[in-house]
Structure formats: C-alpha cells, structure tokens
Amino acid sequence: MLNIFDRKLEILDGFETEYVKILYYDLPKNYSGEYRTYNYSRFCTIINGHKNVTLNDNRKFKYNKDNYLLLPPNSKVHMDMYVNTTALVFELNNELIYEVLRKTQFSNVAINDLKLTKNFFLGENKFDISKDIESIFNASISNESNNEFLIDLYAQKLVFDLIKNKSALNILKDGSSNPINIAIKYIDENIHSIINIKELANELYMSESNFSHSFKKIVGEKPVEYIKNKKLQVALEYLKTENVTEVAYGLGYANISYFIKLFKDKYKITPKQYQLNIYNSN
Template identity: 45%
Template structure:
C-alpha cells in the first residue's frame, strides 16, 4: 500500500451494520496523513509498528502489544519505517449510543475532551481475535457474526476506563453545548438557542443532553446561574442579583436558591458576614 484515502481504505475492508473492518498492509516505507471522519476507530497492529502524531499534538510509537482508540474527526500523521500490517475497526455511533444507554454510561461533563486512549491490547484481545478470524473467513454469516462481536467489543470498551474516549462523538456535541452555556448563560440563553446552535430539535437536544450527562439542559443552566448568584451575593443585594441573572420573580429566585443550597440568599449573605467578623 503506497497511498491512503477514504476510498482506498475499503479495498481490503468490509462494512457491516455496526462497523467497518479495515485492513492495511504496508510493505515499504510510508509517510502520510489520514482522518477518522465521523466515527471513532480502534486501531491495532498485527505486525510491525506505527509512528503517529495525533491532532498535531500527541506523538508516540505503538505496536502489536498496544491499541489506540481514536475519537471521530481526529487527524493523524503517520510514518511507517518497516513492513507493517494494521487492523482497524470503525465503530458506528449508533451502536455506541445504544449500548451506552442500556448500561447507563455517562461521561464526566467537566472532563476535558479526550483526544485518544492508548492501552495494552490484552484488554480486548479475545474479542479482537474473534473479529480478525471471522474477517478472514469466507462465510455467508460473516456480517452477522461481525456485528455480534462489534457489540461485544463496544461493551468491553465502554465498561472499562475507555468510555469517555469512545463517547467522544457525543462528548463533542455536549461539550459544545456546555461551553456555550458557560459563556452565554448571563445573556438569556435558552434551551431552544442551544438546540439551534447544534442544529438539533429542542426535544432531541434535551433528551440527548440528559442521557449523556444525567441532568437536563434547563437544570444545568439553572445551576450555572445559582453558582454565579453565590459569588454576586457577596457584594450585591438579593434583588440586584436576581434581576442580573434574569429572574424577574424574586420569590422564585429565593425558592430555587434554597432548594439548591439549603438556605435563602439572605441567610447566605448573613452567614458570610458572620464568618468575616
């Protein structure tokens, strides 16, 4: 193989409902770049080794004893200095989403976006061997078996320490929403605004956000405002803080503040005053 593009990748590969299985045989020196497109990739080495730079940042060498889990929309600069055979699984977002929902996997919404995960291949060695063996077989049930193993390997990845890497496609959308919330929550930002920002319907966005984070976008926005209220109450009146944060009904502001922190805004101010003196 002496070139690398989206079309050529499938020459020695196979696509099923839940994944694409890609095989690469580099017989001589190769240097080039590629992208992971819209799906995460599980990248393994059968023989040889790869020198890679991920997203112009992380550089390392990996071989048959390791794998990398590459999130969607990643860019990779690759150098191969000796004959190398690689086996790659491109896992569908539909499968990841379905399994993560069924086993209640949630990523940490405060965690920085994961760029990749590198680990020992023995974590998934058994199911990876099954996929490789079936891929090499000539049987009418090949796609069916591969999809069964796709579910098994996705479950294995999600139930280990790799869930944030594998959910990075979802993570990216939600992180965009969270970043927008943190930057604009003082500007009367609504859930409808967020849905439009991500080109989603309001109902789909709300459902998606809660499934990924365990909290509704409305409650996330409310928490941002109430945490900001605590800071402002140190120097401003309850009424000013409520209006500044978009709460025209002072009684409602006091009610939700007490629900979250267990005391009223005025009690919070008095508590802070007593601590100072």
C-alpha cells in the same frame, strides 16, 4: 487491502456491516501519511510492525502489536512507518456505541493507569480485548453465511469490554466528539439563523443522506424536523414578550405566514391565539 491512507479507497475497500467497517492496511517501510477518522470512532491495532504517531499539538508516541489506539471521530494524526507494517482498523458506527451504552451500566468503572488525553486513548491488547479482535477478524474472513451478524455481535462485545475502562468510556461517549452531538450543539446555538443541512453535513465529513439517516437513528427525527421543532419550542418563550413578526424574523423565518402555519400545525392554535391565552390566564 490498503497500502496508503486514502478516504476514497477506504470507502471502496474493507468489509462493512451494520455496526462496523473493517479496514486492513499493509503499509510499506518508510511510508508516511496523514490519518483521519472522519465521522466515526476508530479502534486501531497492529498485526506486525509499529507506527510512530504525531498529534496536532506535536506530541509523539509509538505503538505496536501489544497496543491498540482508540481515536474519536474527526481526529487527524500523522503516522510514520519505519518498518513494513500491517494494521487492522475497526471503524465503529455511532449506532453501535449508542446501543451498547444504552443497554449497559457501569457504576464502578475500572480506571487503569494508561496514557490518555482528550484526543486519543492508548490501551493494551490483552485478555478480552485481544479475543474480541481475533473474533471479529476471523469472522470477517470466514465463509460463514451469517458472518455479518456474528461480526456485529463481536463488535458489541468489543465496545462492551472497552467501556469497562473509564478512559476508553470517556473517549467513546464524549459528546463533543460525536458528529451528531456536534450537529445538535451547532443547531441549538444557531437556532436564530437559517441552518443549511447540506453544509452542516459537509462540515462533519458526511453526505447529506448519511447525516440525515444517522441523525434520525440517534435523535429520533430528521434534522429538518429537529430544527423546526426546536425553533417552535423557542418561539413559545419569545411570544410571551414579543409580537409574532419579531419572533418569526428572530428565528430566521422571512415568511411570516409560513411561520404561523408551522406553529398552528404543531400546537393547533395560531401564535396570536397562544399570546391571547397567556394574556387571559394572567
């Protein structure tokens, strides 16, 4: 049980499965603090009390046990508790969201008249959502030997029920909020530079190992492989108009021989042979 907002304590505390981490907060009256979601979406609900939330642009709202708050990754909000407040938070793994979105289709998504901005989604704890919360919480405190398996099943059901609403769907699938998609966008836009994976992971509040693992799970290859393949893909186009040295330097390779080796390993011919093939075909 947590009584302050502290990332180090969050890592140590809570119940974690493959798909979700469950955090339980018992916050005292007049507690105030900055709340972050870091690299995962968070589903926040209140058991008792209420929270006063202030967004980065100074917009304010209050929510209680009748509501849930859905925050995308890398969010930062300020929260004030004027009464003793107990809260339950589900940190939703990106792989969970990805799997549910991959396996389901909603051609006609219901649009409810709920408060929405690109920074958060405030919904109501009713019907299936309320049952999902109860199922996950009860499984987390049970002595059932397969409770982690059950929690992950209930977590999939929660995400499934959330994405029935177009507003919640937009929050969960928003590519600009997903840390891996942020990384892909950064890599694609900076493919001509030397990209430091450790520094990129730090910018996303992730360890290098966790970042690499999550990246491979979603993309299908490690970041270093993605960067290499992306550079070589771009090289194919540049080699049509530039010489090998210019292309290598332009893609951040100071060692020309190394660039040639990577190119040959992937395409089975050297960059120069590739250029000759293009010339001969014309």
